[in-house]
Amino acid sequence: MQVVDNVSALDRAKFGPIALVPTMGALHEGHVRLIRQARTLTDAVLVSIFINPLQFENPSDLEKYPRTPEADIEKAAQSGAEVLWRPKYEQVYPETTIALQEVGAIASLYEGATRKGHFQGMLTVVRRLFDLVEPKWAIFGEKDFQQLFLVRRMVKDLKLDIEIVAVPTVRESDGLAISSRNVRLSPDDRQAALVISRALTNASQMESIESMQDALDTTLASESEFKCDYAVIIDEEDFSLAKGDTKSKRALIAGWVNGGRLIDNMSMVGLAR
Ligand code: AMP
Numbered sequence: 001m002q003v004v005d006n007v008s009a010l011d012r013a014k015f016g017p018i019a020l021v022p023t024m025g026a027l028h029e030g031h032v033r034l035i036r037q038a039r040t041l042t043d044a045v046l047v048s049i050f051i052n053p054l055q056f057e058n059p060s061d062l063e064k065y066p067r068t069p070e071a072d073i074e075k076a077a078q079s080g081a082e083v084l085w086r087p088k089y090e091q092v093y094p095e096t097t098i099a100l101q102e103v104g105a106i107a108s109l110y111e112g113a114t115r116k117g118h119f120q121g122m123l124t125v126v127r128r129l130f131d132l133v134e135p136k137w138a139i140f141g142e143k144d145f146q147q148l149f150l151v152r153r154m155v156k157d158l159k160l161d162i163e164i165v166a167v168p169t170v171r172e173s174d175g176l177a178i179s180s181r182n183v184r185l186s187p188d189d190r191q192a193a194l195v196i197s198r199a200l201t202n203a204s205q206m207e208s209i210e211s212m213q214d215a216l217d218t219t220l221a222s223e224s225e226f227k228c229d230y231a232v233i234i235d236e237e238d239f240s241l242a243k244g245d246t247k248s249k250r251a252l253i254a255g256w257v258n259g260g261r262l263i264d265n266m267s268m269v270g271l272a273r
Contacts, residue, residue, distance in 0.1 A: 001077040003084045006091060007046070007132050010083065015044040017136035019165075022129050025049040026066040026180035027075040030170040034139045035079035037167050041137050047081040048129055050092060054100075054121030066180050085133075092128050100124050101154065106239045110252060111146050111263065114229055122147060123154050130162060138162055143169040143177055145252060145265040149239060169264070171197065177264045189258045192225035196253050199231065200266035203251050209233050209242050212268055216251060229254040229261075233268060242268075 004010065019038035023031050031047075038045040049072060056062035069086075076084045100120050106112075107119035130138065140148045152164050170178050175197035176190065185193060199219035203212040216231040234241060236248040249268035254261065 001073075001081050001084055003073060003086065005086050005088055007083075007085055007087070015082070017042060018044045018046050018133055019137040019139060020129065020133050020135035021045065021047045021081070021139045022126060023047060023049055024051045024065065024180065025072050026068050026183070027072045028178050028180060030141055030143060030167075030178045032075060032079045033170050034141060034167050035076065035081055037165060038137065038139045039080035041165070043082060045081050046083040046085055046133060046135070047076045048085045048087065048133070050087050050125065050129070052092075052121060052125040053089075054093075054124055055118050056121070057115050057117050064184070066183050087132070091132070092125060098124065098128060101127050103150065104153070106146070106153075107150055109146075109239060110230055110232070111254065114254070119147070119150055123150060126151055127154065127158075130160060135162055137165050139165045139167060141167050141169060142265070143179070144263070145236075145250065146239070149236075169266075175201065177262075179262070181260060181262070184260050185257065189225070189260065192223050192257045193262055195220055195223035195226050196255070196262060196264045197266075199253060200251050200264060203233070204266055204268055204270045209244065209246075209249065212249070212251065216253065220253070220255070225257055227256045229256070231255075236267075 019041045021034045021038050051065055053062055101123035103120045103123055112119045140151055148166055155162055155164055176193055199216045202215040202219050206212040206215050212233050220226055220228050220231055231253045233249050233251050235246040236250045242249045250265055251268055252265045254263040
């Protein structure tokens with residue numbers, strides 16, 4: 001595996017079409033799954049690590065974001081990455097102005113309502129990474145479902161010739177969705193955080209939207225250390241609230257445990273129906 005800070009130095013002819021796996025580092029089993037998925041498409045797997053200041057609305061959150069550069073090199077190589085790209089800030093955001101990406105109304109719902117500017121920052125960096133790498137595929141996790149939705153929509157709106165590949169959320173054996181931020185949870189926090197996946201699983205066993213919503217609310221309320229931001233059932237197709245005839249329903253949850261933000265989601269179209 002090559003570790004580079006500039007993709008313009010890559011021998012494109014040697015690589016052929018590239019599968020890009022964008023990350024912010026502190027690589028974990030979720031990222032590993034994305035890299036492995038990329039590897040099923042091509043040998044030319046390029047993993048990027050860039051902690052994008054534009055998508056952090058809070059400077060201390062950016063400062064505290066976990067960084068594990070040495071372990072990242074090992075994990076990326078072991079998972080099958082061909083290139084690990086760690087761009088410098090100036091390469092992603094050169095002095096010539098980079099226009100902020102238009103985001104549309106869905107970017108101000110849910111994660112976007114609480115984290116102002118987050119999705120504009122995220123889409124701006126993803127578009128820059130796409131411009132610089134020109135991948136044939138880009139791999140994203142369902143863990144960040146609204147992000148995945150907005151990236152897909154941007155690719156469609158801009159008519160980019162890139163296939164977005166989604167990978168299901170990777171969980172710990174007890175159900176907690178793996179996240180780089182989980183290292184900040186104390187054992188007690190971690191225990192409290194399990195209420196999220198429990199609420200999703202409970203809801204997924206219900207028949208009607210009302211009983212799904214009730215399962216989310218009741219389960220989340222049972223954990224006093226969990227402070228809920230939102231817990232909703234949406235239509236995956238357009239992010240509107242799910243209605244009786246919605247086929248592709250998904251529950252989204254976000255909230256805080258001891259000040260740390262956690263998000264998760266799960267399809268509500270399961271074996272129960
Ligand atoms: P991040 O480094 O947190 O920005 O995440 C980089 C990519 O990994 C995004 O596409 C995430 O959705 C994906 N990802 C993060 N955690 C998981 C997980 N537990 N399962 C699947 N994908 C994940």
